[in-house]
Amino acid sequence: MTEAPNPTVRIALVAITKHGAAQVAALARALPEAEVCVAAKFADAMAGLTSPVLAYSGAFKDEIAGLFQRFDQIVFFVSLGAVVRLIAPHMKSKDEDPGVVVVDDAGQFVIPVLSGHVGGANAMAEQVAELLQATPVLTTASDVGKTIPVDILGRELGWRVEAPKLNITRVSAAVVNQEPVAFVQEAGSPHWWTRPTPLPANIHRFDRFEEVDLARFAAVLWVTHAEVPEAQWQQLNEKLVVYRPPVEAAQ
Known part of the structure; x- marks a missing residue:
């Protein structure tokens, strides 16, 4: 319902x-x-x-x-x-x-x-x-494919998306095209996946950004309160989208 x-x-x-x-x-x-x-x-x-x-x-x-x-x-x-x-x-x-x-x-x-x-x-x-x-x-592809809606992920939990629009477009394409995507959650509620279907197999969860072998993934979704250095944005070159949960929701 x-x-x-x-x-x-x-x-x-x-x-x-x-x-x-x-x-x-x-x-x-x-x-x-x-x-x-x-x-x-x-x-x-x-x-x-x-x-x-x-x-x-x-x-x-x-x-x-x-x-x-x-x-x-x-x-x-x-x-x-x-x-x-x-x-x-x-x-x-x-x-x-x-x-x-x-x-x-x-x-x-x-x-x-x-x-x-x-x-x-x-x-x-x-x-x-x-x-x-x-x-x-x-x-919309993410709804039809029952996968992550990159542009509004966590919105009902108060998450803010932080990324250039081009990053959101490129990362969304990687998600719906079932390319390997790293989902790194260092903060925020763990209850962000609300679809009745399982998380798609191309989405791989990590607890820390440092755990991710960046060469293996077409995109990275990073839920964090940490500052993201400009070097990391440059390193991932349009493959990174960051989400900022409310501070009180940090785990």
Whole structure:
């Protein structure tokens, strides 16, 4: 079972058709912390909800900028192609964009479209799919391969990632391509692997950085409070990602 949505996350449920509005109303009852955005002519279908309702009367495309500014997660009961065209002019980067999720008209599939990892759309899709008894369609390689999501590893434990973006890209590729990867944990909670499947065989655990034969590994994930000298960054040349757990979580 997936965890309940974080109440501090600002969620919008959006529909532009009568059928979509009915699905939004049903989902809003299960996600009372979410806000609802529907065409004004379907506002009556939202009667009885505790969720705030935005009933727009103009062109729907004019609502997108405001949705992007106000919400962390936007769940569209709108066709995938239409959503892609609508959000394209407003996309900035995965560090800034909200998570965007699309639910098909039959309520059978839930698809994260934008900001799957960093923006949380993958997690949102899984939560919505569970509530709708639908199938989440995850396409990010680490989720499909059930391996380490390098860019957000330990985020729920308060870990901060420390590495140039190019390092994250290169190390992520090594992880999903099943190349040998050293995972060195000198600090932080040991409960970082939360998938129900075993840790992939290409991930090798170590307690100390000094134990790692760097020639054997395509990448190193290092969880530590220690200062990482510039020489070590240079030595690994785009193969290192460092994680900084909260000090109180040190083992």
